[in-house]
Amino acid sequence: MSKHSQAPARQGGGFDLGRILLEGRAFFALIAIIIIFSALSPVYFSTNNFLTMSSHVAIFGLLSIGMLLVILTGGIDLSVGSTLGLCGVVAGFLMQGVSFDMFGVTLYPPVWVVVILTCAVGAFIGAINGVLIAYFKVPAFVATLGLLYVARGVALLMTDGLTYNNLGGSPELGNTGFDWLGFNRLFGVPVGVLILAAVAIVTILALARTPFGRWVYSTGGNARAAELSGVPVKRVQVSVYVLSGICAAIAGLVLSSQLTSAGPTAGTTYELTAIAGVVIGGAALTGGRGNVRGTLLGAFVIGFLSDGLVIIGVSSYWQTVFTGAVIVLAVLLNSIQYGGRKKRVATPAEPKAPDNPSSPASSGNAARVTSEAESTAGKPATQH
Amino acid sequence: MASSSSRPAPACEPVDDIVLSARDVAKSFGSVHALKTVNFGVYRGQVTTLFGENGAGKSTLMKILSGVIQPTSGEIVLEGEPVRFASTTDAQRLGISIIHQELSLAPNLSVRDNIFMGREIKGPTGIDYAEEARQTRALMEELDEPIDPLTPVEDLRLGQQQIVEIARALSVNSRILIMDEPTSALSATEVEVLFRVIRDLKSRGVSIVYISHHLEEALLITDHAVVLRDGVMTAYARRADIDLEWIVRNMVGENFDLGSPPTGHALGEVALSLEDVSVADTAVPERSVVDHLSLEVRAGEIVCIYGLMGAGRTELLECVAGRVPLSGGRVVLEGEDVSHLSIAERIAKGLVLVPEDRQRDGLVQTMSVGENLSLASIKAFTRWLLTSGSRERGVVDESIANVHIKTDGPRAEIGSLSGGNQQKVVIGKMLATHPRVVVLDEPSRGIDIGAKAEVFKLLAEGAAKQGLAVIFSTSEVGECLSIAHRIVVMSRGHIAAEFGADVSKEQIMAASGEAVVA
Numbered sequence: 001m002s003k004h005s006q007a008p009a010r011q012g013g014g015f016d017l018g019r020i021l022l023e024g025r026a027f028f029a030l031i032a033i034i035i036i037f038s039a040l041s042p043v044y045f046s047t048n049n050f051l052t053m054s055s056h057v058a059i060f061g062l063l064s065i066g067m068l069l070v071i072l073t074g075g076i077d078l079s080v081g082s083t084l085g086l087c088g089v090v091a092g093f094l095m096q097g098v099s100f101d102m103f104g105v106t107l108y109p110p111v112w113v114v115v116i117l118t119c120a121v122g123a124f125i126g127a128i129n130g131v132l133i134a135y136f137k138v139p140a141f142v143a144t145l146g147l148l149y150v151a152r153g154v155a156l157l158m159t160d161g162l163t164y165n166n167l168g169g170s171p172e173l174g175n176t177g178f179d180w181l182g183f184n185r186l187f188g189v190p191v192g193v194l195i196l197a198a199v200a201i202v203t204i205l206a207l208a209r210t211p212f213g214r215w216v217y218s219t220g221g222n223a224r225a226a227e228l229s230g231v232p233v234k235r236v237q238v239s240v241y242v243l244s245g246i247c248a249a250i251a252g253l254v255l256s257s258q259l260t261s262a263g264p265t266a267g268t269t270y271e272l273t274a275i276a277g278v279v280i281g282g283a284a285l286t287g288g289r290g291n292v293r294g295t296l297l298g299a300f301v302i303g304f305l306s307d308g309l310v311i312i313g314v315s316s317y318w319q320t321v322f323t324g325a326v327i328v329l330a331v332l333l334n335s336i337q338y339g340g341r342k343k344r345v346a347t348p349a350e351p352k353a354p355d356n357p358s359s360p361a362s363s364g365n366a367a368r369v370t371s372e373a374e375s376t377a378g379k380p381a382t383q384h
Numbered sequence: 385m386a387s388s389s390s391r392p393a394p395a396c397e398p399v400d401d402i403v404l405s406a407r408d409v410a411k412s413f414g415s416v417h418a419l420k421t422v423n424f425g426v427y428r429g430q431v432t433t434l435f436g437e438n439g440a441g442k443s444t445l446m447k448i449l450s451g452v453i454q455p456t457s458g459e460i461v462l463e464g465e466p467v468r469f470a471s472t473t474d475a476q477r478l479g480i481s482i483i484h485q486e487l488s489l490a491p492n493l494s495v496r497d498n499i500f501m502g503r504e505i506k507g508p509t510g511i512d513y514a515e516e517a518r519q520t521r522a523l524m525e526e527l528d529e530p531i532d533p534l535t536p537v538e539d540l541r542l543g544q545q546q547i548v549e550i551a552r553a554l555s556v557n558s559r560i561l562i563m564d565e566p567t568s569a570l571s572a573t574e575v576e577v578l579f580r581v582i583r584d585l586k587s588r589g590v591s592i593v594y595i596s597h598h599l600e601e602a603l604l605i606t607d608h609a610v611v612l613r614d615g616v617m618t619a620y621a622r623r624a625d626i627d628l629e630w631i632v633r634n635m636v637g638e639n640f641d642l643g644s645p646p647t648g649h650a651l652g653e654v655a656l657s658l659e660d661v662s663v664a665d666t667a668v669p670e671r672s673v674v675d676h677l678s679l680e681v682r683a684g685e686i687v688c689i690y691g692l693m694g695a696g697r698t699e700l701l702e703c704v705a706g707r708v709p710l711s712g713g714r715v716v717l718e719g720e721d722v723s724h725l726s727i728a729e730r731i732a733k734g735l736v737l738v739p740e741d742r743q744r745d746g747l748v749q750t751m752s753v754g755e756n757l758s759l760a761s762i763k764a765f766t767r768w769l770l771t772s773g774s775r776e777r778g779v780v781d782e783s784i785a786n787v788h789i790k791t792d793g794p795r796a797e798i799g800s801l802s803g804g805n806q807q808k809v810v811i812g813k814m815l816a817t818h819p820r821v822v823v824l825d826e827p828s829r830g831i832d833i834g835a836k837a838e839v840f841k842l843l844a845e846g847a848a849k850q851g852l853a854v855i856f857s858t859s860e861v862g863e864c865l866s867i868a869h870r871i872v873v874m875s876r877g878h879i880a881a882e883f884g885a886d887v888s889k890e891q892i893m894a895a896s897g898e899a900v901v902a
């Protein structure tokens with residue numbers, strides 16, 4: 001997988017259990033979740049349930065992968081939840097047919113056109129984010145927070161707060177097939193999961209094996225040094241927000257296909273879940289560290305945990321508490337993992353400076369030390 | 385604070401009395417044995433200088449003595465008592481402080497806040513900022529560097545940051561002060577000031593450990609010389625018994641010289657031409673830090689730029705690379721105006737910069753040694769959008785061999801390298817792009833004389849064989865008189881003088897406006 005796995009595996013030859021547990025924490029957490037819930041509920045451990053849960057995970061996974069790219073460059077994208085909602089609404093709107101009153105016609109674009117246009121909307125929102133951040137130096141948090149509101153507002157305006165329910169299309173109009181974006185199954189696997197897998201593979205490849213991947217990591221690691229090494233830092237920044245927007249658009253399509261409806265409030269607070277997935281997956285919010293494998297595990301941890309809690313009938317209030325606790329734990333472990341190598345800012349101590357630099361401890365002591373000096377510092381001098 | 389409260393100087397006899405020592409100290413990082421059973425003593429009220437190649441273990445030993453890291457085995461003895469430092473705080477409480485090789489200032493905070501970080505002076509209504517500012521000003525005055533206490537550190541030049549770092553260590557009033565390459569970004573005048581301060585500290589009984597790769601300079605202040613080699617202490621002598629040659633012989637085994645200007649090749653066309661270049665001051669745009677400066681460098685020619693701190697060297701070199709915008713004039717690369725091209729486009733055309741500040745501008749700390757080395761030449765090992773691992777390995781291995789980087793392998797973390805080896809990574813990375821014109825800002829910062837000679841040899845060979853045009857800047861006069869065909873002295877944004885290779889040190893220093901040190 002990614003060359004950037006956080007394992008400095010070369011250090012020491014031994015089998016360090018603590019390190020392995022720390023580095024594989026998302027994986028072990030996932031195993032633990034599956035074991036615990038399987039013990040608590042007979043329906044949890046079944047292929048069918050896993051597939052259902054995975055199709056929920058697909059949404060978070062797609063958002064998390066886009067978010068990972070942004071976080072790797074040292075940014076953050078708070079607008080993905082709203083982008084997801086807006087893109088779902090745009091898709092729903094297009095599926096209803098676009099009427100051109102002056103010509104008196106209504107066009108029903110085929111599903112592939114809907115997909116492209118929807119992704120274009122996501123990319124456009126991402127591009128606004130990226131340009132604001134890279135060229136106008138707006139802090140990422142603020143720029144994407146703004147777009148969070150704008151995109152949600154536009155979605156509400158477009159629908160008047162209502163939901164598009166009829167997404168099936170009809171054969172006469174040639175726009176059937178929306179089901180194939182998430183609702184249907186291929187070889188028994190929900191299409192949404194397959195889409196997630198495809199996006200993940202492409203991203204893994206892009207991060208590990210293309211110049212773009214290297215640029216993303218270096219921009220997040222030290223943008224100034226990257227720029228002086230010829231990395232087009234600004235273009236990289238815009239690109240990751242565009243890609244994050246596209247991921248959100250794809251997630252929007254998958255979600256509205258799964259639900260067979262597109263509502264303007266879909267995806268509210270999903271940006272936070274996406275960030276949580278990335279963080280649980282071991283990425284550093286300061287940029288430069290993280291990978292797709294970890295992020296996917298993170299998304300699965302969150303998805304399997306919250307579905308498990310639903311299945312065993314825990315109240316939704318407690319679900320929130322549990323999810324929060326897992327996130328805090330993950331960040332805690334992150335800081336343990338990266339804490340050791342964070343650049344140490346020297347922390348000068350209390351001002352209790354010792355007075356009297358040369359107070360001789362005692363003359364006898366001094367003599368002893370001197371003789372020691374001879375035996376320590378003196379020895380190598382024989383070489384001279 | 386440091387000097388204002390000068391108490392009567394203790395009657396300090398010149399007995400060689402050891403105040404702090406490391407006994408049988410060893411330190412391993414995983415499989416890397418940085419220190420192997422070292423015995424080292426710090427002499428009371430004197431300057432103990434530690435010499436050694438890059439990666440010899442100097443910084444590691446100093447970090448152990450100041451509580452930054454703990455030794456794998458062995459003990460530390462302070463005033464005859466074994467002590468253990470769990471942290472720098474412990475060490476500071478016992479009067480030991482350190483100036484780190486890599487600066488450790490918070491760039492967003494002001495000079496004042498950096499100096500008193502963690503030791504804020506409390507007044508009746510919270511922090512007594514006025515008193516802090518007053519003491520900061522006094523410290524800066526002592527160091528002859530009138531920086532306003534409220535200036536954010538990120539606005540300072542590297543050399544000034546180093547002075548702030550020194551001021552911070554002085555403000556603590558320690559009895560043992562460790563200085564790990566404190567002068568790497570300073571020029572002769574500031575070094576002279578620092579030495580005056582060191583002598584002053586000595587007279588007050590403060591013991592000093594000093595590390596530097598500027599050997600001649602270090603000898604001026606040394607009382608005791610200790611040589612470390614591959615984690616082992618190999619030689620010790622008193623200053624009176626040794627000379628430069630002794631140090632070099634013990635450090636690297638043979639005597640190196642920094643080379644001479646390559647001859648026997650005809651200089652080519654003008655490779656880089658600066659025409660009436662001006663760069664505005666970031667703080668005061670009406671003022672120019674580089675003022676209508678013109679310079680031509682031919683293919684195969686090596687030009688050295690010398691100047692005091694603030695002469696505008698860094699700004700000039702950064703504007704050549706495209707890092708800072710020109711406020712006038714143009715930069716012409718092999719006949720083509722590149723003034724409006726981005727950094728990446730200039731690199732693609734063969735114009736590269738090795739920046740001065742390796743931590744801020746040179747290295748991506750989250751990436752491995754190999755990834756750092758290949759960062760600027762990714763295109764060379766990319767086919768059909770995909771990078772090739774084996775070809776990248778080739779580029780990386782070649783760089784490691786070319787600039788002699790001492791590392792555990794390309795996958796090692798960049799932070800695990802010694803300071804000088806990190807510097808070599810920055811140089812190797814830019815040379816790996818196979819440039820036509822290479823601009824190096826203080827390339828020798830922190831590298832040992834062996835490595836310095838190797839880097840200079842590499843540049844000289846590039847100039848002679850491939851017609852590489854080289855511009856490098858330095859604040860060590862000795863380096864001007866090595867491979868450079870021409871020496872350009874800068875002062876206040878202008879070219880103050882230009883010399884051939886046969887110039888003397890005194891002439892260069894006089895032209896830069898600095899008092900010639902006897």
Ligand SMILES: Nc1ncnc2c1ncn2[C@@H]1O[C@H](COP(=O)(O)OP(=O)(O)OP(=O)(O)O)[C@@H](O)[C@H]1O
Pocket residue numbers: 413416417418436437438439440441442443444445485790791799800801802803804805830832
């Ligand atoms: N955190 C670390 N992890 C692994 N290896 C390390 C680490 N710190 C230092 N080393 C290794 O220990 C050795 C000694 O490093 P050190 O920084 O003490 O050298 P130095 O003498 O200060 O060199 P320089 O003159 O270049 O500053 C080097 O080989 C370095 O790679």
Ligand SMILES: [Mg+2]
Pocket residue numbers: 442443444485564802803804
């Ligand atoms: Mg060092």
